[in-house]
Amino acid sequence: MPNLLQATPLFAVRGVALDAETTGLDVRRARMIEFAAVHLDGGRLDRANAFQSLVACDVEIPAASRAVHGLDREALRGAPAFEVLYPGIMAFLAGRVVIGHTIGFDIAMLTKEAERLGQRFVQPLALDIRLLAQLAEPGLPSYSLEALGAWLEIAPQERHRALGDAMAAGLIFLALAPRLRDRGIRTVGEAVAASRRITDAMAGAAPPAWELRPPAQDGDPLPKLDSYPYRHRVRDVMRADPVILPEETPVAAALAAMTGRGVSSVFLGGEGAGPEATAILTERDLLRAIGRHGAEALALPAGRFASRPVVAVPADAFLYRAIGRMSARNIRHLAVTDDEDRIVGVVTPLKLLQLRAGTAVALGDDIDAAPDAPALGQIWSRLPLMARALLAEDVPARLIAAVIAREVGALTRRAAILAEAELVAEGAGPAPCAYAVLVLGSAGRGESLLAMDQDNALVFAEGEPEGEADRWFARLGRRMAAILDEVGVPLCKGGVMASEPAFRGSLATWRQRIAQWLGRSSPEDLLSVDIVFDFKAVHGDKAMAERLWRDAWAAAKGQIPFLKLLAENAGQPAAGLTLFGGLRTEDDGRIDLKRTGLKDIVTTARLLALHHGLPRHATQARLEAVAELGAGGASDLAEIDRDHALLLDCILSQQLADIAEGLSPSNRVAPGTIGKARTAALKQALGRLSILDDLRRDQLSG
Structure with a gap:
């Protein structure tokens, strides 16, 4: 499996742009006479801390080379030897993607100079901006450093000197990143693979010594995971029915409540209040109060010694979220909230003693703390590696999909927070009213895989379409979409995003919209409407969003004409089997399992649940609810449920394999990669679609 750097979005890469000046172009004989490198972090070039040095040389510098870089033996007098510089160079490059123009030459020179010292230079992950420019703009007449600078309007640096060329290469790389993203090349791994296709097609065009070798393969990128926190939710370990007291409760009464209930904390606030309006008083707070005020503390209000606001986690979050949050905040008590953001429980270390907060566990809270889009991109790049580690621990793909969906929600929430901060900084002011950010489709259902795009929406408390509030939220939606796109969640081609008027509106607008859907007579009027019934709030006024979701489900219950239109709009699945029962693959030997099976299962489960008024998010929960109602054959529904899990497993396994090869993940699976047993099961599953x-x-025959 390639290392973590390969999953990083290009714009967020931890890179190092470098250049070497030499005595000639034949790496077998040439010597390095100048080296420079500059770090790229967070989409910026760190010019102030660049590495630059002349290098002592004991051979004559040819006149042709002197004419290029202007360096002669006199200029090198007193320069350190490469042997002295080498440790510093290696430290400066460590853990970074190496970037340069015709970078294969520079790496070959580093390799040769290291060999002269008896050292082995391990080729790092490297990107050649000359090749990247060909991918971004295939028709340029020249891809020289000068030509690329002119094309991208980058002011020339000190040409043919190491630092100037290194800085130019870094600036060009940063300018190429969004252009490559527009062409579907988003990550370092995808850029490496696409560059390799160019070099394969141009075999022999460059000296063999300059050719970049495929990057070395790492072992497991994450420590071995305890899969328990990814298989269980907070509600499975929380203590329900927490003690909630008024803030003016005397300390003595709060202490008595703790002792009587055998708990180590109480919440202070109103019944049904959310974390922002609630404080927490723990045993340690009581000890500090008594230590400071003695017996007099017992008569003082408990709220005086409490901590606020309360740190919380949703009850349906996976345990790894709770562990990471407690570790990151260094706290011992974590409030648990329901779908309407009311405190319904508490988690303490006693419940989590055997669970550790490691690299993978901390992913969620790292997202919540990311200061900007580049930082988000670096954190988001860890997601495929976490998914791979979980799959290796035999965690079912459906649970991994739920973990991914939770992180999509966290990412969307953070993008919204960053977007709002930008609007405030630009003078637009804070949000004009309460609002909620929603994720739709697979993220709302808890079934996200790694080939994702944006499906989100906005609901706000009040305001007319195109009114002042709507215009503010339109700006928020556009900036949020841009951040998500930069980080690695592409814009939705169907326009299902809060930046679009159809997926943004006040509570009243959404209610009117839903009523209009129910009265439509053409399936074309209901494009992308179905996934709205999957929505889940990830930021803002979750209680308002929850009410809207439940009201939408109540309104759709039993509306057979509307549900038939939704079914018609979904269309028939593509044929997954050939006439003789084989898998029907496309020209590239792959089969799209979303088009041939997964979408139909998801659609059917949604329609049946809507018809019977069974508000659930996940496909599995919808199928189980329909079965419990006796509204479908129990054995048929159980088979559909197993088929859903199988399709997710096949798709996720292929996506991880594709990412490892630098390919963009998709829903298309190569049957030869999933094994005979799963292939046989897949044929049976696709055969049951009838x-x-x-x-x-x-069920919709009424």
């Missing part, structure tokens, strides 16, 4: 059509027809 059950779905029968279920829809039987």
Whole structure:
């Protein structure tokens, strides 16, 4: 598996742009006479801390070379030898993607100079801006450093000197990143793979010694995971029915409540209040109060010694979220909230003694603390590696999809917070009213895989379409979408984003919108409407969003004409099997399992749950609820549920394999990579799709 750097978005890469000046171009004989490198962090070039040095040389510098860089033996007098510089160079490059123009030459020179010292230079992950420019703009007449600088309007640096060329290469790389993203090349791994395709097609065009070798493969990028926190949710370990007292409660009464209930903390605030309006008083707070005030503390209000606001985690979050949050905040008590953001429980270390907060566990809280988009991009690059580690621990793909969906929600929330901060900084002011950011589709259902795009929406308390509030939220939606796109969640091609008027509106606008949907007579009027019923709030006024979601489900219950239109709008699945029962693959030997099966299962489960008024988010929960109602054949629904899990497993495994090869993840699976047993099971699953059509027809025949 390639290392963590390969999953990093290009704009957020921890890189180092470098250049070497030499006595000639034949790496077998040439010597390095100047070296410079500059770090790239967070989309910026760290010019102030660049590494630059002349290098002592004991051979004659040819006149042709002197004419290029202007360096002669006199200029090198007193310069340190490469042997002296080498440790510093290696430290400066460590853990970074190496970037340069015709970078293969510079790496070859470093390799040769290291060999002269008896050292082995291990080729780092490297990107050649000459090749990246060809990918970004194939029709340029020249890809020289000068030509690229002119094309991208980058002011020339000190040409043919190491620091000037290194800085130019770094600036050009940063300018290429968004252009490459527009062409579907988002990560370092994808850029490496795409560059390799160019070099393969141009075999022999460059001296063999300059050619970049494929990057070395690492071992496991993450420590071995305890999968328990990824299999269980906070509600499984929380203590329910927490003690909630008024803030003016005397300390003595709070202490008595703790002792009587056998708990180590109480919450202070109103019943049904959220974390922002609640404080927490722990045993340690009581000890500090008594230590400071003696017996007099017992008569003082408990709120005087409490901590606020309370740190909380949703009840349906996975345990790794709770562990990471407690570790990051260094706290011992974590409030637990329901879908309407009310405190319903508490988690303490006693419940989590055997669970550690390691690299993977901390992913969620790292997202919550990211200061900007580049930092978000670096954190987001860890997601595929976490998914791979969980799959290696035999965590079911459906649970991994739920973990990914939680992180999509966290990422969307952080993007919204950063976007709002930018609006305030620009003078637009804070949000004009309460609002909630929603994730739709697979993220709302808790079924996200790694080939994702944006599906989000906005609901706000009040305001007319195109009114002042709507215009503010339109700006928020556009900036939020841009941040997510930069980080690695592409814009939705269908426009299902809060930046679009159709997926943004006040509570009243959304209610009117839903009523209009129910009265439509054409499936074309309901494009992308189905996934709205999957929505889940990830930021803001979650209680308002929860009410809207439940009201939408209540309104759709039993609305057979509307549900039939939704079914018609979803269309028939593409044929997954050939006439003789084989997997029907496309020209590239792959089969799109979303088009041929997954989408149909998700659609059917949603339609049946809507028809019977069973508000659930996950496909599995919807199928189980329909089965419990006796509204479908229990055995048929159980088979559909197993097929859903199988399709997710096949797709996720292929996505991880593709990412490892520098390919963009998709829903298309190569049957030869999933093994004979899963291939056989997949054929059976696709052959059962007729059950779905029968279920829809039987239940929506009214």
